[in-house]
Amino acid sequence: MTGSETSPMFRLAYVPGVTPAKWVRVWHERLPDVPLTLHAVPDAEASDLMRAGGADAGFVRLPVDRTFFSAIPLYTETTVVLVPKDHVITAADEVTLEDLADEVVLHPLDDVLDWDGPPGEAAFERPADTADAVELVAAGIGLLVVPQSLARLHHRKDLTYRTVVDAPxxxxxxSWPEEATTELVEDFIGIVRGRTVNSTRGRKQPEPQPKEKRPDPAARRKPATPRAKPASGKGARGGNRGKPRRRS
Incomplete structure (x- = not known):
């Protein structure tokens, strides 16, 4: 572990679509005296925020610059196409990119999918962000391909989505700056990895004090005084007797 704890609080960034609530809850249970502050940040700004020291760690979309950041992959999302509820695509449970070939597919400037080339026909201009693109889908301008978490984040009653099986x-x-791996960062890593509070790789717990050794009750007993052995020889049984008188 490098670095040192320089702040009395832990600052956690997270990008749209990520829900950190379950990990934050465990943090409050284990470290109630250390406040955790959340920073919602656009995908494109998450790395810059951590580089500038504005967050100790962050839930981000991979990959990241591994020359500066450490990262633990957590999960991969399903990709879906967001469409109006009455669109013909809703007749199927799953679609392919080929099914979108004749559709206008919006490609917002904050798109997080790594396309070799976006599917479908390009719109007249790219929406500024995903939120704007969702509004255009609702207006019937085009469709939008996004990670499922973003479709849920921008949920609308007039829209639905279907899985795109062959999309990126x-x-x-x-992720966190490798040179700023503080004790608090290690604590949060342990929580995300599911380590128990007594894990050897988590924060060290105070060593238990040795129990006072209780004296052995047998040692308190006074040893019995041994009985003297009787003297050997003629007087052993009758004590000291005089010599027998000589008969006259």
Missing amino acids: QSSVGL
């Missing part, structure tokens, strides 16, 4: 996928991971 987005992976989410926990």
Whole structure:
């Protein structure tokens, strides 16, 4: 472990679509005296925030610059196409990129999928962000391909989505500046990895004090005084007797 704990709180960044609630809850249970502050940040700004020291760690979309950041991959998301509820695509449970070939597919400037080339026909201009693209889908301008978490984040009653089985996928991971791996960062890594509070790789717990050794009750007993052995010889049984008188 490098670095040192320089702040009385832990600052956690997270990008759209990520829900850190379950890990934050465990943090509050284990470290109630250390406040955790959350920073919602656009995907494109997450790395810059951590580089500048504005967050100790972050849930980000991978990959990251591994010359500066450490990262733990967590999960890979399903990719879906967001469509109006009455669109013909809703007749199927799953679609392919070929099924979108004749559709106008919006490609927002904050798109997080790594396309060799976006599917479908390009719109007249690219929406500024995913939120704007969702509004255009609702207006019937085009469709939008996104990670499932973003489709849920921008949920609308008039829209639905279907899985795109052959589209690029987005992976989410926990990342932090490698040279700033503090004790608090290690604590959070342990929580994300599912370590128990007594894990040897988590924060060290105070060593238990040795129990006071209780004296052996047998040692308190006074040893019995040994009985003297009777003297050997003629007087052993009758004590000291005089010599027998000589008969006259």
